[in-house]
Amino acid sequence: MLGSAGSEEPLMLPMEAIELDAFRHHYESNTFWCGTLLGGCGGQLTTKLYTDRACHFAHHPDPDGLPHVCGRRARGVNSADHLYVRSAAAAWLAGRGEEAIFEYAGSAEAPFGSVVDIRWPHGALRVHLDQAVPPAWDQEGHEPVLGVSVPVDRDTLIDRWYVHRIRLDSVGTARRVRIGTEAFGRDTEWFTLDDCDMTERGLSTPAVQRIIEARSAAAPAKWRPGQSTDTAQDTRARELLRKLLYARRTVSIALAESVCREMAELAGVSPRLQGQLDAARRSGLLWIEKEAEARRALFASLEKAVTEKQAGKVKKLLRQVKTAAKDTCSDEESRVIGAADGCLTDIAAARSTYLDTLLDDLDQLPPDPDPNDLRIMVRELLRAASEAGSIGPHRRAKVEAWRDRARRVVGPFQTGQGTRLPQLHRQVTRKRWLERRCPRCGAKGGQGCAVDDMPGEMRSLPHDERLQPIIDERKARRPWRVYEVTCPDCGQEPEQRCTTLGGPHRSRVELAKEYTRLKKAHP
Known part of the structure; x- marks a missing residue:
């Protein structure tokens, strides 16, 4: 305490040495005491300065x-x-003329300073700094103010x-x-004492004003079944x-x-619904x-x-277009849809014609055709039948008959190394064959091969001739x-x-190198 043992002016000593020097200079004409209002002994204190630990107050030695x-028990910063x-509180009330x-x-149960009673002519507060004394909410003349604990x-x-x-x-101190x-x-909202005031309800903060206004506001009218406050315009706006x-x-x-x-065009709508209408219309x-x-x-x-004339893409996009145009369709859109339908019809007709051509070619084969030729033609027939879609029972029966005949002659498709057709497209990269012109369909460099007798329809694989x-x-x-040449020795x-x-003769090795240098064709 400052000045005397019974002083009500507390002090907190700085713990750093450099700050303690300034503290001593500021209070050089004052004395420090172990305050009785803190539960202390009332003895005089001195300051102890340390550079290797915290500075603190200390009692003078006994005589x-x-x-x-x-005997002071509480020594913490909150004591x-x-x-x-x-x-x-004294400074705050003095500013208001109180x-x-x-x-x-x-008491024995409540340490000294647990509760602070503040009374003045126009009010009273009881401050509970800890839990030692339970607050009395119904006691007149004392408005409880609770510590955070x-x-x-x-x-x-x-x-x-x-x-x-x-x-x-x-x-600081x-x-x-x-x-x-x-x-x-x-x-919890926190304020300084300068933000607070005393009213008829007692201590008041800015938060109290907001809480009272919120609790005092009129409750909204309850809705009852069958009760509607909307006008005809509001009802139409909701629709x-x-x-x-x-x-x-x-x-x-x-x-x-x-x-x-x-x-x-709708007018006479309530302001709240009008705002919703405007926002919905903009969106x-x-x-x-x-x-x-x-x-x-x-x-x-x-x-x-x-x-x-990309049949697959036309078919896919046409489904999407018809879904999008289910409600209304302009003349230009109708023209595009009609052109797409006509394109699919033409492609289907061309595929059907191509299938008939393949069936006619197969009918012209001799009774004992070459197995490889038969296999190639039947494979193409099966592919054409698959692309043609619905081909009718008569043509379906003919396709299945040729498939069964090919199986009897050359065995199952793509089974056995001896009967497997050469897959040339697996031996050449796409970049390489796209650089060449196809001698069969006439496709230029950079273009895919076209299906025979079906202009505009592209093959998924290039022709073998390419x-x-x-x-x-x-x-x-x-x-x-070395072993591709005949040994001279x-x-x-x-x-x-x-x-x-x-191993091989030296002359055979040299002959293989010579053939390579001369770029002689392999057999």
């Missing part, structure tokens, strides 16, 4: 030279909070609307008082909002445009523009696919292997080993 024994509360009386309750139950918060809290924050307001369902939502869910541009027009117009752009792009893609020259050139460039034929035990 006999022995260390002084003090003087009741005095800081007194100092802050002079207060302060009492610090203490003092609990309060839910029912009390609901019944009283709010309770006040108090906390002290360390700022002092403690600053903050007042909080806690309410049920709200976070339009639902119709616009339905139009967007079903992707109906025509319905959305109709609803937006009616929204713009709807943006959606209509976006969907219209997507629709134009869809029809453009379909028209391009029709021009390129691939074989590339493979032949590759073979010509391949180095000759022992006369062993290609693929036969030389008669020597140590």
